[in-house]
Structures are given as C-alpha cells and as structure tokens.
Amino acid sequence: MSSVPSTMKGVIIDKTGGTEVLQYKIDLPVPAIVDGQILVKNDYIGVNFIDTYFRTGLYPAPQFPYILGREAEGTIVKVGGGDVYGLKEGDRVVWGAEGAYAEYASVPAAKAIKLPSALPAKIGAAAFLQGLTALTLIREAHPVKKGDWVLVHAAAGGTGLWLVQLLRSIGANIIGTASTLEKVDLALKAGATHVINYSHEDVKSQVFELTDDQGVVAVFDGVGKSTFDLSLDVVARKGSVISFGNASGAVPPFTIARLAAKNARLMRPTLFNYIATREEFEGYVNELLDFVLKDGLDARIYKVYNLSDVASAHNDLEGRKTTGKLLLDPSK
Numbered sequence: 001m002s003s004v005p006s007t008m009k010g011v012i013i014d015k016t017g018g019t020e021v022l023q024y025k026i027d028l029p030v031p032a033i034v035d036g037q038i039l040v041k042n043d044y045i046g047v048n049f050i051d052t053y054f055r056t057g058l059y060p061a062p063q064f065p066y067i068l069g070r071e072a073e074g075t076i077v078k079v080g081g082g083d084v085y086g087l088k089e090g091d092r093v094v095w096g097a098e099g100a101y102a103e104y105a106s107v108p109a110a111k112a113i114k115l116p117s118a119l120p121a122k123i124g125a126a127a128f129l130q131g132l133t134a135l136t137l138i139r140e141a142h143p144v145k146k147g148d149w150v151l152v153h154a155a156a157g158g159t160g161l162w163l164v165q166l167l168r169s170i171g172a173n174i175i176g177t178a179s180t181l182e183k184v185d186l187a188l189k190a191g192a193t194h195v196i197n198y199s200h201e202d203v204k205s206q207v208f209e210l211t212d213d214q215g216v217v218a219v220f221d222g223v224g225k226s227t228f229d230l231s232l233d234v235v236a237r238k239g240s241v242i243s244f245g246n247a248s249g250a251v252p253p254f255t256i257a258r259l260a261a262k263n264a265r266l267m268r269p270t271l272f273n274y275i276a277t278r279e280e281f282e283g284y285v286n287e288l289l290d291f292v293l294k295d296g297l298d299a300r301i302y303k304v305y306n307l308s309d310v311a312s313a314h315n316d317l318e319g320r321k322t323t324g325k326l327l328l329d330p331s332k
Ligand SMILES: NC(=O)c1ccc[n+]([C@@H]2O[C@H](COP(=O)([O-])OP(=O)(O)OC[C@H]3O[C@@H](n4cnc5c(N)ncnc54)[C@H](OP(=O)(O)O)[C@@H]3O)[C@@H](O)[C@H]2O)c1
Pocket: 047, 048, 049, 050, 129, 130, 133, 154, 155, 156, 157, 158, 159, 160, 177, 178, 179, 180, 183, 222, 223, 224, 226, 244, 245, 246, 247, 248, 249, 269, 270, 271, 272, 317, 318, 319, 320, 321, 322, 323, 324
C-alpha cells in the first residue's frame, strides 16, 4: 500500500470574496475515504470559472472552510470498500467532483475513470470539465446537425475552444465571438467559420448577413449577463439559446413571454446533470478521450500555475487574459 501522509498542501476559503480569500495551506488534513470512494494524489488540477463563482459566493459553498476545485487527474493511492467500478491503487485517473485544489482528494469512485496509457500527462485534467461540457451541450442541450449555423460566445475560452472543435467535427457552420484579435485568430484556427470581435464589431448584423437573415439555430452562451439579449436577438425562429454560464455576471430575471417572438427555446444546463449516472459518465468521458486520441482534438493548455499561486490563475481567468485551459500543480 502507498504511504499516505497525514497532511497536505491545499487551498481553502473560509469566506467569500475576491482572490484575497484564497488561502494556501501546507498542513491540511488528508481526507479520509469511505466505502465507494478512492483517495487520489492529484498531479494536475483544472481551474474553471465555476471555482470563481464559489469563491465570490455567486454559487453558495456547502460549508466553510471549503476546498475549491471540481476536477483533477492523478493516481489512486487508496481504495475504499464497496463498489469502486474496478478502480485500483496505482491507476491513473481523471475525476470530477469536489475538493480538487489540494494534493489529495477523496473522490466518489463513480466520478473517476481510468485514463488510457496513451494519454499524455495533463491532458485528462485539461480536457475533462470543459470538453465534457461542450460535448454534452451539442448532443443534448441542442443536438447540432451537419450544416447548422450556430453561435459560440467566448469562442477562444476553455469551453469555447472545445465547442468550436467538436462542432467543426460534425460539420456545423460556427460563428464565434471573442474580444481580441489574438482570440479571434485562435478561434478561427480551431475551426470556426467566422469570428466576430464583439468588443467593437456589430454581431447582430454579421450573424444575419451570414445566415441569409435567418439567424442561428443555436446560441451557446457561457458569457451570461452581457450577451444574453444579443443571444435572443440572433437566434433563429424555433432556435435554442443555451445559457450555460455567467462569466460576465448572472443573467437577470427574465420575462418568458420574450421567447414568443421566435418560438425560441431557452435552456440553462449544467454538465453534472448530463453525467449523473455511471453509464452517462463513462460514455461521455470515453467519447471525449477518443476525440483527443483518435481525432486529434487539442486540449489547449494556457498555463500551469503553482497551487500556491492560485490567486494569479483566478485573476487571469476573470480578467479575460486566458485562452484554453488553466491548470494547477499541487506539488508547488
Ligand atoms: N454549465 C456548465 O456545466 C458549465 C461547465 C463549464 C463551463 N461553464 C461556463 O462556461 C463559461 C466559460 O467557462 P470557462 O471556464 O471555459 O472560461 P473561459 O471561457 O476560458 O473564460 C471566460 C471567457 O468569457 C469571456 N468573457 C466575456 N465577458 C467577460 C467578463 N466580463 N469577465 C470575464 N470573462 C468574460 C472572455 O472571453 P473574451 O475575452 O473573448 O470575451 C473570457 O476569456 C463560464 O460561464 C462557465 O461558468 C458552464
């Protein structure tokens, strides 16, 4: 059996606020595991916008102190009793649950999956949450078909780049938005048909020009408050606005009668409700990893930050400085 220390490095919050509430500790207790759980020594931890929501209080933390973070890849160092889905000590896994910003995490085995040996280090953590979000959105929130015109906001962001690559692989026509020239270029290289710099260009007129005045059949909007009205404006008759995040703030209360103008659908999905059963979880993770290993989809890593420098990672993500995935290295 691996020797597991009693304390570990990790990041906790004991109140909500700015990045000053992130506390890096070197003596947190290594979590205990119960039946159905595994203890994972994390190698790389994914940073996601949702971590900032728990930090600010937009989403309520279940308790304080609270360890942020929803995904990591690492090695199993202990296995609990009961059904652990065949996972064993020594297996390299990627997982999605709570408490990731630490050297060790106790994880429900149902939320972890063994990584293929061919998958390079970092890619599991880089792909998992954002890649699965994109995959489930285009399959279930609005099933996109070849030739459909769709709009992806923040197309050069972590989730945005996955959406663009996956939509490209099914032959959709993708209009992206992004706020800088560099981000526009990146989204085009990832496979977008056309990218609009929404910091100064008129998105609505370009969308209608590109779609023969029809609008797009689906808008994938993770930006939230600042783009919500625009998303309703550019969606086609009988189309879908998929509002899946709040990068610019939460969408304010909304009068549903507005949907009648186009018989539009509005949906507010979360990844974890699409991968709730083991069958869904395994199916989507394996499919995503196939896209990476067999179809060459790029889990673009923006930067690996030291865990002790987690505040910089949050500042960069919230400051719109990043493209692709931010990871944390818990050993530093
Ligand atoms: N529902 C779910 O299950 C789920 C799962 C994963 C992610 N999400 C959501 O998807 C969105 C993207 O998440 P991510 O982790 O992939 O982040 P990200 O896209 O890498 O970063 C957010 C991007 O949003 C854009 N943005 C526009 N206005 C902004 C503002 N006022 N402040 C900050 N960013 C702004 C920026 O791109 P530009 O500079 O190009 O505008 C920024 O780079 C988030 O809303 C997140 O909550 C939801």
